[in-house]
Amino acid sequence: xxxxxxxxxxxxxxxxxxxxxxxxxxxxxxxxxxxxxxxxxxxxxxxxxxxxxxxxxxxxxxxxxxxxxxxxxxxxxxxxxxxxxxxxxxxxxxxxxxxxxxxxxxxxxxxxxxxxxxxxxxxxxxxxxxxxxxxxxxxxxxxxxxxxxxxxx
Numbered sequence: 001x002x003x004x005x006x007x008x009x010x011x012x013x014x015x016x017x018x019x020x021x022x023x024x025x026x027x028x029x030x031x032x033x034x035x036x037x038x039x040x041x042x043x044x045x046x047x048x049x050x051x052x053x054x055x056x057x058x059x060x061x062x063x064x065x066x067x068x069x070x071x072x073x074x075x076x077x078x079x080x081x082x083x084x085x086x087x088x089x090x091x092x093x094x095x096x097x098x099x100x101x102x103x104x105x106x107x108x109x110x111x112x113x114x115x116x117x118x119x120x121x122x123x124x125x126x127x128x129x130x131x132x133x134x135x136x137x138x139x140x141x142x143x144x145x146x147x148x149x150x151x152x153x
Contacts (some may be wrong), residue, residue: 004049007032009153011040012049016150019053056149064094064112067141068119070127071105075134082106085132094122105137116140 004012010030014021021029027037044050059065074081082100089098089109097110113119119138127133 008040008044008049011037012044012151013153015050015053016153059112063114066113066115066119067144068111068113069139069141070109070111071101071137071139072107072109072127073104073134073136074106074132076132077106081132085130088130092126094126 007030011026014026014029023034023038023041026041027034030037041050059067074085085107086098086100089095089107094111094113095109096112099108100106101108111119111122113122123136123138127136
């Protein structure tokens, strides 16, 4: 990977805050013309610094504001079991984040649901059907204190 200069980092900071800005607006903020900014953006995209552009939705307004962190322990461990578990998790829309972690548990899932009753049914009818799942522990979010997107640049 190439080394990023201060203008690249500035562009990335600005885009993390508002990816809807036009090239012209970005150029104005970094004191360059649009062509070099466009070229920098294409390079940052092609080199993988920018993975994608998204809209951040309000889960509460969409009735999926009940957030649970679910720690999962697998029954057994091997490459095939782990691959199958992660493949299944990728297909479950309520699981918005999944991390393979160290310690007592193997995975940490972030799950969005409308309410506790929905989550209970989700545990029984979705996660509970995964054969490799050994045990799980649920931690319910009472309030979101901080949620930043992206990297601390």
